[in-house]
Amino acid sequence: MALTLKQLRYLVAIQQERHFGRAAQSLHVTQPTLSHQLRKLEKTLGAELVERGQPVALTPVGREIARRARGILSEVSDIQRLASRVGGLLVGTIRFGVTPTLGPYLMPQVVMRLHGAHPDLRLHVREGIPDDQAQALASGDLDMMLAPLPIDDPRLTIEPLFREPLLLVGPTDHPFHTREALSIADFEGVDMLTLDRRHHYARQVGEICEQIGARELRDYEGTSLDGLQQMAGSGLGLAILPETYLRSESGGEHMVRRFDIPDWKAHRSIAAVWRKGSVLADAYHQIATTITEEARRMLD
Structure with missing residues (x-):
């Protein structure tokens, strides 16, 4: 019996929500379905992944598998979005992290320019602490981020912008x-x-x-x-x-x-950052170029 992407999504949802009912609701499935699939995953792997208490928690091996699962699911999402691109346009939703000391003052014009050129692109903008967002990016919880240097993580591509x-x-x-x-x-x-x-x-x-x-x-x-x-x-x-x-x-x-x-x-110094080896690296380069052009326009 092979594990499935669906089961990995269920495990990640349990880690995020720490509650079977809320996790099931976030995935638009019933709680019995969620529980059954997690049991199948545990049987397939031969390990207990979930401590079924209040609140629900993952076992140490469950946390490690969930961490790796987030990266796998992020790469699968990248592949799906890559396949959906038409005529060189950016499409789909990109989870975009930005520091609150920059995002509210630079990103509005960037978003307007990107939407005009790529109307099917959606940016899910999340403000946060750069160090925390770098970890979220590396683990697959974000797709791209805009942050001040220095950033030191061998898992990430760092492109200085301005x-x-x-x-x-x-x-x-x-x-x-x-x-x-x-x-x-x-x-x-x-x-x-x-x-x-x-x-x-x-x-x-x-x-x-x-x-x-x-x-x-x-x-x-x-x-x-x-x-x-x-x-x-x-x-x-x-x-x-x-x-x-x-x-x-x-x-x-x-x-x-x-x-x-x-x-x-x-x-x-401000940089655009994404995971090394991402199949959407060329799309992130396009977004980074737009950010650089808008920043230079403001600063000039």
């Missing part, structure tokens, strides 16, 4: 704005706002603070760039914001103003 300036800003009435000349040394000891440390962006801000002698305000961590902008605009501290954010409709400089610092050179 470099984006990171700018130091403060409230519009900050006294430094009236100075004839500023240098990085003037900001030693200033209070700097930042994000949750799980964000790559927060770690980079921390490195910049260390370099210039600024003081991170850990008691006032923001949850978004909007939060940083608003706190900086209120005078709570200074902030470092990306150029795409300051040039976006939701960002801008109506409550903060960038400092003119000739020796300020901070930036971040």
Whole structure:
């Protein structure tokens, strides 16, 4: 008796939902059908995969099989989408991960351009922590992601796209704005706002603070760039914001103003990422090209 893709889908659903009823509902099957197929899978493999308690959990071997199953199912999905492509157009749904420090300010125009050129393409955009999304991508839970470098995972293809300036800003009435000349040394000891440390962006801000002698305000961590902008605009501290954010409709400089610092050179590098060997690599290249063109348009 051979295992089937359907059985692997059932096992992955159980791991995700941790409940037989919810897993069955997510797969649009009855709970007895789900239970029966999992029993058949366990019999085929000769191993117990599911601990049937409350909540349901996978055994150690079940977790490892589910991890590998996600990769297999992702590759099968890639093959199906590859076969459905017509006339070089992108079609189907791509699960796309993006950091919240970039996605809301760059992706709207990218999505519009992609939809105009490839109306049958669907992007399931999921914002999240880049480190977590890199793991999700490698395991098959995402198809592609847009994230700041560095990313270090031998399972992933990493294509650098563009470099984006990171700018130091403060409230519009900050006294430094009236100075004839500023240098990085003037900001030693200033209070700097930042994000949750799980964000790559927060770690980079921390490195910049260390370099210039600024003081991170850990008691006032923001949850978004909007939060940083608003706190900086209120005078709570200074902030470092990306150029795409300051040039976006939701960002801008109506409550903060960038400092003119000739020796300020901070930036971040952004890359598109997908699994090595993916059959949809050429499609991801097309999406990456569109992202690069739109980013350069914004930054120029």
